[in-house]
Amino acid sequence: MPATSSKSAYWRGLRTALPFLLMVFPFGLLFGVVGTEAGLNLAQVMGFSILVIGGASQFAALQLMTENAPTIVVLASALAVNLRMAMYSAALAPHLGAAPTWQRILVGYLNFDQTYAIGVQEYETKPELSIGERVGFFLGAATVFAPTWYFATLIGAVLGETVPPEMALDFAVPITFLAMIGPALRTPAHMVAAGVSVALAILFAGIPYNLGLLLAAIGAMMAGAEVERRMGAR
Amino acid sequence: MEYSGAEIWRIILLLGIGTFLIRYSFLGLLGDRPLPDWLLRHLRYTAVAILPALITPLVLWPQATGGETDPARLGAAAAALAVGYLTKNPIWAILSGLGALYLLLYLIG
Numbered sequence: 001m002p003a004t005s006s007k008s009a010y011w012r013g014l015r016t017a018l019p020f021l022l023m024v025f026p027f028g029l030l031f032g033v034v035g036t037e038a039g040l041n042l043a044q045v046m047g048f049s050i051l052v053i054g055g056a057s058q059f060a061a062l063q064l065m066t067e068n069a070p071t072i073v074v075l076a077s078a079l080a081v082n083l084r085m086a087m088y089s090a091a092l093a094p095h096l097g098a099a100p101t102w103q104r105i106l107v108g109y110l111n112f113d114q115t116y117a118i119g120v121q122e123y124e125t126k127p128e129l130s131i132g133e134r135v136g137f138f139l140g141a142a143t144v145f146a147p148t149w150y151f152a153t154l155i156g157a158v159l160g161e162t163v164p165p166e167m168a169l170d171f172a173v174p175i176t177f178l179a180m181i182g183p184a185l186r187t188p189a190h191m192v193a194a195g196v197s198v199a200l201a202i203l204f205a206g207i208p209y210n211l212g213l214l215l216a217a218i219g220a221m222m223a224g225a226e227v228e229r230r231m232g233a234r
Numbered sequence: 235m236e237y238s239g240a241e242i243w244r245i246i247l248l249l250g251i252g253t254f255l256i257r258y259s260f261l262g263l264l265g266d267r268p269l270p271d272w273l274l275r276h277l278r279y280t281a282v283a284i285l286p287a288l289i290t291p292l293v294l295w296p297q298a299t300g301g302e303t304d305p306a307r308l309g310a311a312a313a314a315l316a317v318g319y320l321t322k323n324p325i326w327a328i329l330s331g332l333g334a335l336y337l338l339l340y341l342i343g
Contacts, residue, residue: 026325039235044242051250056281060288061249068236074245077288079252083280089260090269096261108258170298171307171335174289175314179327182318184282193279194286201287202294216287217280224279225272 009133013140016122020114024145025152027055027176032156033163034059034172038066042157049153053146054112056180057081063173069210077213088116095123096138098131107135110142189231193224306342310335 028049035045040062048058061078069077088111096107119138123129129137163169185191197220204212237245260267269277293311295301314331318324 023325026328030328040242044239044246047243047246048249051246052253054253056285057249057253060284061245063288063292065235065237065242065245071237071241071245075248075252077284078249079256080280080284082253082256084277085253085257086259087269087274087277089257090264093260093265093267097265101262104261105258108261109254111257111261168298168335168339171292171296171310172332174292174307174311175328175331175335176324177285177289178293178311178314178331179318179324181282181285182315182320182327183322183324185319190279190282193282197283197286198290201290205291213284213287217284220283220287221276221279224283225275228275228278 005130006132006136009129009136010140010143013118013122013137014143015140016118016137017114017141017144020118021144021148024114024148028149028152029156029159030172030176031055031058031062032153032158033160034156034169035062035153036157036160037163037169038062042154045153045157045160046150049150052078053109053149054082054085055149056177059173059176064210064213067210073210073214077210077217080214080217085111085116088112088120091120092116095120095134096131099135103135107138110138110146112145114145115141187228189224189227192227193220196220196223306335306338309338 031049032045035048035058036042040048048061052058052061057078060081061074064074064077089108092107092111096104099107115138118141119134122137123134181194185194197216200216200219201212204215206212207215235242255263260269289311293307294303296304296307298304299307310331313334314327317330318327321327
Protein backbone atom coordinates (compact mmCIF):
# COMPACT_ATOMS: atom_id res chain seq x y z
CA MET A 1 0.00 0.00 0.00
CA PRO A 2 1.46 3.38 -0.91
CA ALA A 3 2.49 5.52 2.04
CA THR A 4 0.48 8.47 0.72
CA SER A 5 -2.89 6.88 1.46
CA SER A 6 -1.80 6.03 5.03
CA LYS A 7 -0.72 9.63 5.36
CA SER A 8 -4.03 11.01 4.19
CA ALA A 9 -5.81 8.59 6.54
CA TYR A 10 -3.64 9.96 9.35
CA TRP A 11 -4.77 13.52 8.61
CA ARG A 12 -8.39 12.41 8.31
CA GLY A 13 -8.13 10.79 11.76
CA LEU A 14 -6.62 13.95 13.15
CA ARG A 15 -9.40 16.12 11.72
CA THR A 16 -12.11 13.72 12.96
CA ALA A 17 -10.74 13.87 16.49
CA LEU A 18 -10.29 17.66 16.69
CA PRO A 19 -13.82 18.56 17.87
CA PHE A 20 -13.42 16.20 20.84
CA LEU A 21 -10.42 18.13 22.06
CA LEU A 22 -12.67 20.31 24.19
CA MET A 23 -13.65 17.28 26.27
CA VAL A 24 -10.10 16.17 26.99
CA PHE A 25 -8.40 19.42 27.96
CA PRO A 26 -10.48 20.28 31.07
CA PHE A 27 -10.14 16.74 32.47
CA GLY A 28 -6.37 16.85 32.09
CA LEU A 29 -6.23 20.30 33.64
CA LEU A 30 -8.30 19.12 36.59
CA PHE A 31 -6.11 16.05 37.11
CA GLY A 32 -3.02 18.23 37.22
CA VAL A 33 -4.59 20.59 39.76
CA VAL A 34 -6.10 17.91 41.99
CA GLY A 35 -3.01 15.69 41.83
CA THR A 36 -0.76 18.55 42.91
CA GLU A 37 -3.17 19.53 45.68
CA ALA A 38 -3.17 15.92 46.89
CA GLY A 39 0.59 16.09 47.37
CA LEU A 40 2.08 14.58 44.19
CA ASN A 41 5.09 16.36 42.72
CA LEU A 42 5.21 17.51 39.11
CA ALA A 43 7.05 14.39 37.86
CA GLN A 44 4.56 12.08 39.57
CA VAL A 45 1.53 13.92 38.19
CA MET A 46 3.06 13.77 34.71
CA GLY A 47 4.02 10.13 35.28
CA PHE A 48 0.36 9.31 35.78
CA SER A 49 -0.78 11.10 32.63
CA ILE A 50 2.01 9.72 30.43
CA LEU A 51 2.33 6.14 31.69
CA VAL A 52 -1.32 5.45 32.55
CA ILE A 53 -3.03 7.88 30.13
CA GLY A 54 -6.54 7.05 31.40
CA GLY A 55 -8.46 9.85 33.08
CA ALA A 56 -11.01 7.99 35.19
CA SER A 57 -8.47 5.47 36.51
CA GLN A 58 -6.02 8.24 37.36
CA PHE A 59 -8.68 10.07 39.37
CA ALA A 60 -9.69 6.81 41.07
CA ALA A 61 -6.09 6.00 42.06
CA LEU A 62 -5.56 9.54 43.28
CA GLN A 63 -8.70 9.49 45.42
CA LEU A 64 -7.75 6.19 47.08
CA MET A 65 -4.21 7.46 47.62
CA THR A 66 -5.51 10.52 49.49
CA GLU A 67 -7.37 8.00 51.69
CA ASN A 68 -4.07 6.11 52.19
CA ALA A 69 -5.55 2.86 50.90
CA PRO A 70 -3.15 -0.10 50.57
CA THR A 71 -1.25 -0.16 47.27
CA ILE A 72 -2.96 -3.36 46.15
CA VAL A 73 -6.42 -1.79 46.66
CA VAL A 74 -5.39 1.34 44.76
CA LEU A 75 -4.17 -0.82 41.86
CA ALA A 76 -7.10 -3.23 41.82
CA SER A 77 -9.68 -0.42 41.88
CA ALA A 78 -7.98 1.74 39.25
CA LEU A 79 -7.44 -1.27 36.97
CA ALA A 80 -11.09 -2.25 37.42
CA VAL A 81 -12.01 1.20 36.10
CA ASN A 82 -9.95 0.38 32.97
CA LEU A 83 -11.24 -3.16 32.46
CA ARG A 84 -13.75 -1.94 29.89
CA MET A 85 -10.81 -1.31 27.58
CA ALA A 86 -10.32 -5.06 27.16
CA MET A 87 -13.62 -4.80 25.30
CA TYR A 88 -12.18 -2.02 23.11
CA SER A 89 -9.13 -4.17 22.42
CA ALA A 90 -11.35 -7.05 21.34
CA ALA A 91 -13.39 -4.71 19.12
CA LEU A 92 -10.26 -3.30 17.44
CA ALA A 93 -8.54 -6.67 16.96
CA PRO A 94 -10.45 -7.75 13.82
CA HIS A 95 -9.57 -4.41 12.16
CA LEU A 96 -5.98 -3.92 13.32
CA GLY A 97 -4.80 -7.44 14.16
CA ALA A 98 -2.84 -7.70 10.88
CA ALA A 99 -0.64 -4.66 11.63
CA PRO A 100 3.05 -5.13 12.59
CA THR A 101 3.74 -5.72 16.29
CA TRP A 102 5.26 -2.29 16.98
CA GLN A 103 2.17 -0.61 15.50
CA ARG A 104 -0.15 -2.78 17.59
CA ILE A 105 1.84 -1.89 20.72
CA LEU A 106 1.47 1.79 19.86
CA VAL A 107 -2.28 1.35 19.25
CA GLY A 108 -2.52 -0.55 22.55
CA TYR A 109 -0.92 2.32 24.46
CA LEU A 110 -3.27 4.80 22.75
CA ASN A 111 -6.42 2.67 23.01
CA PHE A 112 -8.79 4.72 25.19
CA ASP A 113 -12.44 5.79 25.11
CA GLN A 114 -12.15 8.48 22.42
CA THR A 115 -9.73 6.81 20.01
CA TYR A 116 -11.60 3.52 20.25
CA ALA A 117 -14.96 5.16 19.53
CA ILE A 118 -13.68 7.21 16.58
CA GLY A 119 -11.63 4.31 15.18
CA VAL A 120 -14.31 1.62 15.29
CA GLN A 121 -16.84 3.96 13.71
CA GLU A 122 -14.45 4.65 10.82
CA TYR A 123 -13.61 0.97 10.30
CA GLU A 124 -17.25 -0.09 10.30
CA THR A 125 -18.35 2.58 7.83
CA LYS A 126 -15.30 2.04 5.56
CA PRO A 127 -14.48 -1.67 5.43
CA GLU A 128 -12.42 -1.13 2.25
CA LEU A 129 -9.58 0.64 4.10
CA SER A 130 -6.14 -1.01 3.96
CA ILE A 131 -4.39 -1.98 7.19
CA GLY A 132 -1.97 0.93 6.73
CA GLU A 133 -4.84 3.38 6.37
CA ARG A 134 -6.57 1.99 9.47
CA VAL A 135 -3.45 2.35 11.61
CA GLY A 136 -2.81 5.81 10.12
CA PHE A 137 -6.34 6.94 10.96
CA PHE A 138 -6.07 5.66 14.53
CA LEU A 139 -2.70 7.32 15.13
CA GLY A 140 -4.02 10.55 13.63
CA ALA A 141 -6.87 10.61 16.14
CA ALA A 142 -4.46 9.74 18.97
CA THR A 143 -2.18 12.62 17.94
CA VAL A 144 -4.96 14.99 18.94
CA PHE A 145 -5.66 13.40 22.32
CA ALA A 146 -2.40 12.18 23.85
CA PRO A 147 -0.27 15.35 23.67
CA THR A 148 -3.29 17.42 24.75
CA TRP A 149 -3.71 15.17 27.77
CA TYR A 150 -0.04 15.58 28.76
CA PHE A 151 -0.05 19.32 28.17
CA ALA A 152 -3.32 19.95 30.05
CA THR A 153 -2.00 17.92 33.00
CA LEU A 154 1.19 19.98 33.00
CA ILE A 155 -0.70 23.27 33.00
CA GLY A 156 -2.96 22.01 35.79
CA ALA A 157 -0.01 20.82 37.87
CA VAL A 158 1.72 24.18 37.54
CA LEU A 159 -1.49 26.07 38.37
CA GLY A 160 -2.34 23.63 41.19
CA GLU A 161 0.00 25.36 43.60
CA THR A 162 -1.89 28.62 43.28
CA VAL A 163 -5.49 27.42 43.70
CA PRO A 164 -6.98 28.85 46.94
CA PRO A 165 -8.86 26.49 49.34
CA GLU A 166 -12.10 28.52 48.88
CA MET A 167 -12.44 26.83 45.50
CA ALA A 168 -13.45 23.66 47.40
CA LEU A 169 -11.55 21.45 44.98
CA ASP A 170 -11.91 18.60 47.48
CA PHE A 171 -15.20 18.08 45.70
CA ALA A 172 -13.90 18.28 42.14
CA VAL A 173 -13.23 14.53 41.99
CA PRO A 174 -16.76 13.45 43.00
CA ILE A 175 -18.22 16.00 40.58
CA THR A 176 -15.97 14.76 37.76
CA PHE A 177 -17.03 11.16 38.33
CA LEU A 178 -20.72 12.10 38.56
CA ALA A 179 -20.27 13.93 35.26
CA MET A 180 -19.01 10.67 33.72
CA ILE A 181 -21.68 8.49 35.38
CA GLY A 182 -24.63 10.63 34.20
CA PRO A 183 -24.04 10.08 30.46
CA ALA A 184 -23.25 6.39 31.10
CA LEU A 185 -26.75 5.65 32.45
CA ARG A 186 -27.97 4.69 28.98
CA THR A 187 -30.08 1.60 29.78
CA PRO A 188 -32.05 0.21 32.75
CA ALA A 189 -29.20 -2.28 33.28
CA HIS A 190 -26.67 0.56 33.64
CA MET A 191 -29.00 2.31 36.10
CA VAL A 192 -29.44 -0.83 38.19
CA ALA A 193 -25.66 -1.37 38.24
CA ALA A 194 -25.10 2.22 39.42
CA GLY A 195 -27.87 1.95 42.04
CA VAL A 196 -26.52 -1.34 43.43
CA SER A 197 -23.04 0.19 43.44
CA VAL A 198 -24.23 3.07 45.66
CA ALA A 199 -26.26 0.81 47.98
CA LEU A 200 -23.41 -1.68 48.47
CA ALA A 201 -20.89 1.13 48.98
CA ILE A 202 -23.00 2.39 51.91
CA LEU A 203 -23.53 -1.12 53.26
CA PHE A 204 -19.81 -2.00 53.03
CA ALA A 205 -18.52 1.41 54.17
CA GLY A 206 -17.16 -0.09 57.40
CA ILE A 207 -14.95 -2.71 55.73
CA PRO A 208 -11.26 -1.76 56.22
CA TYR A 209 -8.65 -1.02 53.51
CA ASN A 210 -11.35 0.29 51.11
CA LEU A 211 -12.11 -3.34 50.22
CA GLY A 212 -15.84 -2.54 50.36
CA LEU A 213 -15.31 -0.62 47.10
CA LEU A 214 -14.21 -3.73 45.21
CA LEU A 215 -16.99 -5.87 46.71
CA ALA A 216 -19.56 -3.21 45.77
CA ALA A 217 -18.18 -3.03 42.23
CA ILE A 218 -18.32 -6.80 41.74
CA GLY A 219 -21.90 -6.94 43.05
CA ALA A 220 -22.96 -4.01 40.86
CA MET A 221 -21.33 -5.50 37.76
CA MET A 222 -23.16 -8.78 38.29
CA ALA A 223 -26.44 -6.92 38.85
CA GLY A 224 -26.04 -4.99 35.58
CA ALA A 225 -25.16 -8.13 33.62
CA GLU A 226 -28.09 -10.02 35.14
CA VAL A 227 -30.61 -7.28 34.27
CA GLU A 228 -29.30 -7.23 30.71
CA ARG A 229 -29.57 -11.02 30.45
CA ARG A 230 -33.16 -11.03 31.72
CA MET A 231 -34.26 -8.15 29.51
CA GLY A 232 -32.61 -9.76 26.50
CA ALA A 233 -34.24 -13.11 27.27
CA ARG A 234 -37.73 -11.63 27.19
CA MET B 235 -1.04 11.15 51.55
CA GLU B 236 1.43 9.02 53.49
CA TYR B 237 3.21 7.09 50.74
CA SER B 238 6.93 7.39 50.12
CA GLY B 239 8.13 8.61 46.74
CA ALA B 240 9.10 5.06 45.80
CA GLU B 241 5.64 3.73 46.70
CA ILE B 242 3.98 6.41 44.60
CA TRP B 243 6.18 5.54 41.61
CA ARG B 244 5.47 1.86 42.11
CA ILE B 245 1.72 2.57 41.93
CA ILE B 246 2.18 4.70 38.79
CA LEU B 247 4.37 2.09 37.04
CA LEU B 248 2.22 -0.92 37.91
CA LEU B 249 -0.96 0.94 36.98
CA GLY B 250 0.64 1.94 33.68
CA ILE B 251 1.75 -1.61 32.90
CA GLY B 252 -1.57 -3.14 33.96
CA THR B 253 -3.56 -0.62 31.92
CA PHE B 254 -1.38 -1.24 28.87
CA LEU B 255 -1.85 -5.01 29.16
CA ILE B 256 -5.65 -4.54 29.33
CA ARG B 257 -5.58 -2.30 26.25
CA TYR B 258 -3.17 -4.51 24.32
CA SER B 259 -4.79 -7.79 25.39
CA PHE B 260 -6.77 -8.77 22.31
CA LEU B 261 -4.78 -6.64 19.87
CA GLY B 262 -1.56 -8.35 20.77
CA LEU B 263 -1.63 -11.28 23.12
CA LEU B 264 -4.95 -13.01 22.65
CA GLY B 265 -5.43 -12.31 18.97
CA ASP B 266 -8.66 -11.92 17.08
CA ARG B 267 -11.03 -14.27 18.84
CA PRO B 268 -14.64 -13.73 19.92
CA LEU B 269 -15.32 -13.02 23.59
CA PRO B 270 -17.92 -15.16 25.36
CA ASP B 271 -21.24 -13.36 25.83
CA TRP B 272 -21.22 -13.59 29.62
CA LEU B 273 -17.82 -11.86 29.78
CA LEU B 274 -18.83 -9.03 27.43
CA ARG B 275 -22.00 -8.59 29.45
CA HIS B 276 -19.97 -8.05 32.64
CA LEU B 277 -17.31 -5.84 31.02
CA ARG B 278 -20.02 -3.46 29.81
CA TYR B 279 -20.86 -2.54 33.41
CA THR B 280 -17.39 -2.23 34.98
CA ALA B 281 -17.18 1.57 34.86
CA VAL B 282 -20.73 2.17 36.02
CA ALA B 283 -20.25 -0.44 38.78
CA ILE B 284 -17.12 0.98 40.37
CA LEU B 285 -17.36 4.76 39.95
CA PRO B 286 -20.59 5.23 41.97
CA ALA B 287 -19.19 3.08 44.81
CA LEU B 288 -16.02 5.15 44.79
CA ILE B 289 -17.73 8.49 45.18
CA THR B 290 -20.74 7.58 47.36
CA PRO B 291 -18.81 8.04 50.65
CA LEU B 292 -17.23 11.26 49.33
CA VAL B 293 -20.66 12.71 48.56
CA LEU B 294 -22.38 11.57 51.76
CA TRP B 295 -19.50 12.14 54.19
CA PRO B 296 -17.12 14.75 52.66
CA GLN B 297 -13.63 15.08 54.12
CA ALA B 298 -13.78 18.87 53.97
CA THR B 299 -16.59 18.97 56.56
CA GLY B 300 -14.98 16.30 58.75
CA GLY B 301 -17.43 13.64 57.54
CA GLU B 302 -20.54 15.72 58.30
CA THR B 303 -23.17 15.46 55.53
CA ASP B 304 -23.21 18.80 53.73
CA PRO B 305 -26.28 20.12 51.87
CA ALA B 306 -24.14 22.23 49.50
CA ARG B 307 -22.11 19.21 48.38
CA LEU B 308 -25.22 17.02 48.10
CA GLY B 309 -26.84 19.66 45.89
CA ALA B 310 -23.74 19.99 43.76
CA ALA B 311 -23.59 16.21 43.30
CA ALA B 312 -27.25 16.08 42.27
CA ALA B 313 -26.71 18.92 39.77
CA ALA B 314 -23.67 17.24 38.16
CA LEU B 315 -25.43 13.89 37.87
CA ALA B 316 -28.68 15.36 36.51
CA VAL B 317 -26.99 17.59 33.93
CA GLY B 318 -24.71 14.74 32.87
CA TYR B 319 -27.67 12.42 32.42
CA LEU B 320 -29.79 14.95 30.53
CA THR B 321 -27.14 16.53 28.28
CA LYS B 322 -24.83 13.47 27.93
CA ASN B 323 -22.04 16.04 28.10
CA PRO B 324 -19.52 15.61 30.95
CA ILE B 325 -18.11 19.12 30.60
CA TRP B 326 -21.51 20.77 31.11
CA ALA B 327 -22.06 18.42 34.04
CA ILE B 328 -18.78 19.44 35.72
CA LEU B 329 -19.49 23.14 35.19
CA SER B 330 -23.03 22.75 36.58
CA GLY B 331 -21.76 20.78 39.58
CA LEU B 332 -19.07 23.32 40.43
CA GLY B 333 -21.49 26.20 39.80
CA ALA B 334 -24.08 24.65 42.12
CA LEU B 335 -21.38 23.99 44.74
CA TYR B 336 -20.19 27.60 44.81
CA LEU B 337 -23.72 28.99 44.76
CA LEU B 338 -24.85 26.72 47.59
CA LEU B 339 -21.71 27.31 49.66
CA TYR B 340 -22.32 31.06 49.26
CA LEU B 341 -26.03 30.78 50.18
CA ILE B 342 -25.81 28.20 52.97
CA GLY B 343 -22.23 28.04 54.17
